[in-house]
Amino acid sequence: MLTASSGRGARSAVFAGVVALVLAGCSTNEDSRVAPPTEASTSGLDVSPTLDRESGAIVFPGDRFDVTNAEAVLLAAASGYVVKDCINDHGISFSPPVDAWDPLYDVSSYFGVWTVPVAERFGFVSPMTSADMRANDVMVDGEPVPESSEPPAAWRSNDLGSEEAQAVIAACSSADGAARFDQLALTAGPWQADLDSAFDAARQTQEWDDAVDEYRGCLSDKGIAPDPDDELAVVGQDLYAIDAEQISLALEVVGCKDDVMLVDRLAGLVSAFQAPVIDEYATDLVAYRASVDAVVAEARALLADHGVSL
Known part of the structure; x- marks a missing residue:
């Protein structure tokens, strides 16, 4: 299982896992097929997807209203500085680490590797930092990723293990100010389940099957064997290796996805x-x-007051 050494991207990883299960190669029952909605949108809001072929990111309509990954990191940092101020007020020295969101983790893996820049750099490996490659035992040209020579993120604290310190930390962490920036407090409404179910519904359409069949036909024409158990994967792809062979295969796969x-x-x-x-x-x-937007603006202002820019 892929892990993020810094704890980032958990939500994205879970969502991608759900989608991967949906995309697995189980056959679609003819009788369960559904037709995609054809009515024109009445809200005036953008209901089209945004596909960024340079960055590899895909934004679906519902994503435009959700907390972005970068915003989630910013909110967590702001909450950490609220806790820091509270702890410092009790005479305990503490500064939280600040870790900016890396755009690598915005690259979409919903449909596998799909852009040339990502294929050329990572092959079939999910885009990630060198630190996370090490944590996930990714091999590059047959060798493990070397240890970084960069110093760890700067943070410092005194001994926080005493009962007194732990009591202060618990009290400060539950303070209203810290909770203000808690992403979990920004609970989405009843629309979320319906938005998430769109992936399963889309896969039950004839249009989905037709697109996948054309893609797999393109692979076969190139002499590439489609994976029998995963409709978008190919035999021979390796999610934990980056080398010339994997990159070449990934580029062929991207070519077929583009062709159809x-x-x-x-x-x-x-x-x-x-x-x-x-x-x-x-x-x-x-x-x-x-x-x-309002909470994110507050978080950004608080961090700016502490000399932090994310």
């Missing part, structure tokens, strides 16, 4: 099923995003 516009079509289907949810909850979603 696979990712555009699949992302479009998912977005089509999210569109009615966006329309139904448009007012609530806009209000929710406004509340997120």
Whole structure:
């Protein structure tokens, strides 16, 4: 199982895991097929996906209202500095580590490797930092990733193990100020389950099957064996190795996805099923995003007061 050495990207990893299960090669029952919604959106909101072929990120309609990964890191940092100030006020020296979000973790893995820049750099390995490659035993040209010569993130504290210190930490961590920036407090509404179910619904369409069949046909034409158990994978791909052979194979896979516009079509289907949810909850979603923006602005201002920029 892939792990993040810094604890980042947990939510994205879980979501990608759910999608991977959906994408696994179980056959679709003919009788269970559904048609994607065709009604025009009535909310005036953007219900199309955004596919960034340079960065490898995919943004679905519902994502535009959610807390982004970078914002989640910023909120966690702000909460840490609220706790820091409280702990310092009790005479305990403590400074929290600050770890900015790395855009590598915004690269979409919903449909496997799908852009040339990512394939050329990582092959089939999920994009990650060198530190996380080491943590996940990724091999580069047959060798483990060497230890970094960079110093660890600067942070310092006195001995926080005493009962007195632990009591202070517990009290400060539960203070209202810290809770203000708790991402879990920004609970999404009843729309979230419906937005997430769009992936499963999209996969039950004839349009999805047609796109995947064309993609797998392209692979076969190139002499590449499609994975019998995963409809978007190929035989021979390695999620833990980066070398010339893996990169070459990944580029061929990306070529087939581009040739049949696979990712555009699949992302479009998912977005089509999210569109009615966006329309139904448009007012609530806009209000929710406004509340997120307000808290993020507060967090950014607090960090700026401490000389921190994320």
